[in-house]
Amino acid sequence: MSKRDYYEVLGVSKSDDEKAIKKAYRRLAMKYHPDRNPDDEEASEKFKEATEAYEVLTDSSKRAAYDQYGHAGVDGQAGFGGGGFGGGDGGFGDIFGDVFGDIFGGGGGRQRNPNAPQRGSDLRYRLDLDLEEAVHGTTVSIKVPTMVECDSCDGTGSADQSAPVTCSTCGGHGQVRMQQGFFSVQQTCPACHGRGTQVKNPCRSCHGEGRKQDQKTLSVKIPPGVDTGDRIRLSGEGEAGVNGGPAGDLYVQVSVRQHAIFERDGKDLYCEVPVSFVDAALGGEQEVPTLDGRVKLKIPAETQSGKMFRLRSKGVKPVRGGSQGDLMCKVQVETPVNLTERQKELLREFQSSMEDTSDKHSPKKSNWFDSVKNFFEDFKS
Known part of the structure; x- marks a missing residue:
């Protein structure tokens, strides 16, 4: 019986890329896999047919030969050619690992080397500041819970600081193969968790991890002019790296507390100034607070409630540079109370x-x- 077109078998077109082919094969393999269809010859044949098509169409050289010459160009090269298992370069175990590795945790030879140095995670810390601290700048001490390098073993994970030995379970591969019927599943080694090595005498402090949970106390310099939402980056103050990798960074997120007198809008400050009925009518002077001390605000005669006065350069100097903001004073004329x-x-x-x-x-x-x-x-x- 003549073979069906490989593209037709997988339900893809000649223009589809390897990702689309892999997705189509996964769907068919899950549907027709013999473990899901015991004693079903038709399902078994469809599974073999789909796997053969997948093996050819995901190999660039085989796919080129197939596109030019059809089945004649790849006969004897497919792992399932001739209707039997084996043959070809790779075999079913490699195909299964490539397609289903993300489901079962194994496969494909595309995983990151677990023994390679890995950078530690970045951390974020919310820092609440008073308005005065944010405007003038300050230095604060913070405590950050994080993973730090174990000081008992100097980050080696070994109590005697000896070098790790090859994992006896996986032979140093970091993967183990489990047989399920006529096919095998490749999984991360449960003994070494994919590292391929084991610490012979684990450190009691970090249990062989080389890192442990701790709390760091850091001194953070806050530049003048910061505002809510600004971030301060402390390089290398995040979590410790793995396998000798560099530490991550710590990002301090600024949040400015609400002030009893002032409201901030960018580089400008706003406040309300209560003025007596007589001063508003006849004019006078009113003492006004600023973040740099007290100043006198001149109230002209016949001033109405809601009138806005600007005190120049009494606001905030932006952290990223530029001119200093202003203090905007809104007059509120008070009605006399408790009269005789x-x-x-x-x-x-x-x-x-x-x-x-x-x-x-x-x-x-x-x-x-x-x-x-x-x-x-x-x-x-």
């Missing part, structure tokens, strides 16, 4: 003195009443 009878009487006299000239003294109020009057007249019409 005499004070109330004086206010009534003051009010009476303004009745005939209220438009002159309260133009905004007069304009408002005119708008209200016009609104109701328009509403009636």
Whole structure:
């Protein structure tokens, strides 16, 4: 019986890459695998057919020969050619490991060497600062839980600092092969966890890992002008590396606490300044706090509530450079409270003195009443 086209067998096109071919084969292999279909000859034949197609189409030289000459160009080269197992270069175990290695933890010869030096993980630490600390800069001490190199064995994992020996379970390969029926599964060695070597006399402090959980105390210099969301990188202060690899980095994430007086917007600061009724009407001076001390704010006569005053260069100098920001002071005119009878009487006299000239003294109020009057007249019409 003539063989089916390999592309047709896997349900792929000639333009598909190896990734698409691998995906298609995985789907068919899971569906027709003999372990899932015991005593089913048809499923077994489809499994063999798909595996043969996969072996050819994932080998660049075989695929080129097949595309040019068809089955005649690859006869006797496929691992399942002639309907039997074996033959070819690789065999079923290699194919299975390549396709299913990510599922079963083995396979394919594409894994990273577990004995190679590996960089430690980066760490992140949230640092809460007062506004004054963020604006002026400071130095703080932080405690960071992390994996550090074991000081008992100097990171070797061995109590006597002897060199690791070849794993007796996997023979130094880091992989073991498990037989399941007529096919085998390649898995990470459970004894050495893929390293291929074992520590003969493990360190009691780190249990042979060469690293252990600890807490580091670090001094962090905070530059002036930082703000919430800024990061400070401390090179080499992350987790210790593996197998002599370099340590990771520590990223200190800044978060500025809410302030009782000031609000920050970039390089500018904002605050509300309560002003007495008399100072707002007649003018005066108001003492205003800044992050550098107290200053006098001149209040012009007839100042209205909500008026914004700018104190230049009393804000924040940005951490990345540039001109210093300003302090924006918003006036809030306070209504007198807890008045005595005499004070109330004086206010009534003051009010009476303004009745005939209220438009002159309260133009905004007069304009408002005119708008209200016009609104109701328009509403009636």
